[in-house]
Amino acid sequence: RKEVEQDPGPFNVPEGATVAFNCTYSNSASQSFFWYRQDCRKEPKLLMSVYSSGNEDGRFTAQLNRASQYISLLIRDSKLSDSATYLCVVNRNNAGNMLTFGGGTRLMVKP
Amino acid sequence: NAGVTQTPKFQVLKTGQSMTLQCAQDMNHNSMYWYRQDPGMGLRLIYYSASEGTTDKGEVPNGYNVSRLNKREFSLRLESAAPSQTSVYFCASFLDRAGNTIYFGEGSWLTVV
Numbered sequence A: 001r002k003e004v005e006q007d008p009g010p011f012n013v014p015e016g017a018t019v020a021f022n023c024t025y026s027n028s029a030s031q032s033f034f035w036y037r038q039d040c041r042k043e044p045k046l047l048m049s050v051y052s053s054g055n056e057d058g059r060f061t062a063q064l065n066r067a068s069q070y071i072s073l074l075i076r077d078s079k080l081s082d083s084a085t086y087l088c089v090v091n092r093n094n095a096g097n098m099l100t101f102g103g104g105t106r107l108m109v110k111p
Numbered sequence B: 001n002a003g004v005t006q007t008p009k010f011q012v013l014k015t016g017q018s019m020t021l022q023c024a025q026d027m028n029h030n031s032m033y034w035y036r037q038d039p040g041m042g043l044r045l046i047y048y049s050a051s052e053g054t055t056d057k058g059e060v061p062n063g064y065n066v067s068r069l070n071k072r073e074f075s076l077r078l079e080s081a082a083p084s085q086t087s088v089y090f091c092a093s094f095l096d097r098a099g100n101t102i103y104f105g106e107g108s109w110l111t112v113v
Helices: none
Strands: A004-006 A011-014 A019-025 A032-038 A045-050 A055-057 A060-065 A070-075 A084-092 A098-101 A105-110 B004-007 B010-013 B019-025 B031-037 B043-049 B064-068 B074-078 B087-094 B108-112
Touching: A004 A084, A011 A019, A019 A084, A019 A105, A032 A060, A032 A070, A045 A055, A045 A060, A045 A070, A070 A084, A098 B031, A098 B043, B004 B087, B019 B031, B019 B087, B019 B108, B031 B064, B031 B074, B043 B064, B043 B074, B074 B087
Parallel strands: A011 A105, B010 B108
Antiparallel strands: A004 A019, A019 A070, A032 A045, A032 A084, A055 A060, A060 A070, A084 A098, A084 A105, B004 B019, B019 B074, B031 B043, B031 B087, B064 B074, B087 B108
16 A cells, blocks of 8 residues: 555546545654645645644645544635646655655646 | 756666766755656655755665765766656755745656667
């Protein structure tokens, strides 16, 4: 089993839809979590960090469920510009900040 | 403020040749990383360095070596390139403090023929 797993998609949604992605991690020692966005052939860019209490940034909401070992990303009112691959990242802090990426979930927002 | 810079951006190698990818960061981060990304896949960790003077294997270290030359620089070496090492390579740096994030270089496109 991979340490960090995501549904690869693609998720095809119409503009204005709400879409949610999950990311599961296997190592319970993981301490910090991030969502990154990657556009084709570009370096990943930070979308948001994921805090224990959950956090929101505009149309984006991230949640952490430590008991079930997953993080989630909710995108409301999808825009065409949201089309990208979304990568979750898990930091296994007890392994010297070993940052492990999921395989990514591809989102395509259609007009 | 350059962030993370990696060179070269593009390289074509013949099978068996060697080369070194260079990476430098100017943010005084402790941790640095090398990832590879194959088409349609996520980033896989090759090696990382939690701090100056230390290096550790990631998920796919075979065929690679690394050097943490100083706090700023972390290089990745392919001693004998193979076609299976054709990929996009990303260098990254990170400081584990609240509110910090992972910074990436722009990527190095390597083709081994």
